[in-house]
Amino acid sequence: MLLREVGYARPGSLGEAIQLLAADDGARALAGGQTLVNVMKARAGSPDALIDLGRIEELRGIELGADGTLEIGAMTTYTELVESSEARARPILGEVCAQIADVQVRNRGTIGGNICTSDPTNHLPPLLAALGAEMTIQGGNGVRTVAASDFFLGVYMTAVGPGELLTKIRIPAGRNDGFAAVTLGIDGTCIVSAAATQNGGLTLAIGCVDAVPVVLRPASADDDAVRAAVQDANLDPPSDVHASSEYRRHLAGVLAVRAAHQAQGSS
Numbered sequence: 700m701l702l703r704e705v706g707y708a709r710p711g712s713l714g715e716a717i718q719l720l721a722a723d724d725g726a727r728a729l730a731g732g733q734t735l736v737n738v739m740k741a742r743a744g745s746p747d748a749l750i751d752l753g754r755i756e757e758l759r760g761i762e763l764g765a766d767g768t769l770e771i772g773a774m775t776t777y778t779e780l781v782e783s784s785e786a787r788a789r790p791i792l793g794e795v796c797a798q799i800a801d802v803q804v805r806n807r808g809t810i811g812g813n814i815c816t817s818d819p820t821n822h823l824p825p826l827l828a829a830l831g832a833e834m835t836i837q838g839g840n841g842v843r844t845v846a847a848s849d850f851f852l853g854v855y856m857t858a859v860g861p862g863e864l865l866t867k868i869r870i871p872a873g874r875n876d877g878f879a880a881v882t883l884g885i886d887g888t889c890i891v892s893a894a895a896t897q898n899g900g901l902t903l904a905i906g907c908v909d910a911v912p913v914v915l916r917p918a919s920a921d922d923d924a925v926r927a928a929v930q931d932a933n934l935d936p937p938s939d940v941h942a943s944s945e946y947r948r949h950l951a952g953v954l955a956v957r958a959a960h961q962a963q964g965s966s
């Protein structure tokens with residue numbers, strides 16, 4: 700069976716893309732297409748029109764500020780993040796992007812698409828939550844900045860509203876980060892993931908145990924304190940064909956300790 704007919708536009712500027720999205724409730728932004736096109740093929744979604752962001756220069760690029768802050772355009776691909784010398788200011792970004800799927804997905808998939816999907820099994824939502832990233836969102840009413848803690852609202856739901864686009868992601872300076880995941884096969888999506896950053900105190904973000912990353916701040920970076928923080932969070936993860944709720948809860952503690960070790964340079 701063929702897909703339903705779908706409109707397609709490839710605007711050359713951010714302003715034009717926002718206008719096209721605002722003009723049609725059924726229009727959706729198309730980034731790398733690695734989730735959206737599959738959703739359409741599975742008939743789980745059926746946009747009226749695709750607004751291809753691929754030609755918009757304002758959404759590209761990785762800038763390293765003098766203070767070590769990274770500003771990453773939403774259309775930056777995983778491969779660009781892996782290969783960028785600027786992104787090496789925060790090495791965990793390239794390390795985690797290199798773990799996502801296969802070379803085709805990494806060449807097409809974008810940091811913006813990954814977090815706008817807000818799929819709990821994706822690698823980047825917990826990572827960006829732990830790093831304290833800020834997202835810039837632009838629409839017809841102007842530009843606003845949203846902290847990662849307010850960006851992820853639910854499964855497939857983010858702070859990006861109708862007629863708006865995520866334009867860039869700002870990541871503060873820092874190097875003491877960690878990430879650990881148990882995935883479906885060697886290059887699959889996560890069954891449970893944990894990201895950690897040590898900046899004053901330890902911040903953890905656990906993925907796949909709730910609709911959005913669960914951010915925790917253990918009393919210290921000791922293994923016992925990390926395990927206690929995970930236990931005290933009373934996680935109630937879903938059970939599915941890949942893992943029971945109980946196993947996911949167990950993995951959350953194990954992976955949080957692993958990520959915390961890496962963040963402290965002890966793994």
Ligand SMILES: Cc1cc2nc3c(=O)[nH]c(=O)nc-3n(C[C@H](O)[C@H](O)[C@H](O)COP(=O)(O)OP(=O)(O)OC[C@H]3O[C@@H](n4cnc5c(N)ncnc54)[C@H](O)[C@@H]3O)c2cc1C
Pocket residue numbers: 727728729730731732733734735736737752773774798799800801804807808809810811812813815816818820821822823859863864865866886887888889
């Ligand atoms: C075989 C396979 C394996 C995969 N394995 C993994 C994995 O292990 N880990 C992982 O993290 N991901 C994995 N993915 C998902 C992949 O990372 C996707 O690239 C990602 O989820 C979506 O990014 P995209 O750029 O392709 O976005 P698209 O698919 O183009 O868009 C996804 C959604 O985000 C919206 N969107 C995109 N950009 C913007 C923007 N700038 N502003 C507002 N809305 C926007 C779109 O409208 C759409 O709703 C896998 C995908 C495939 C096909």
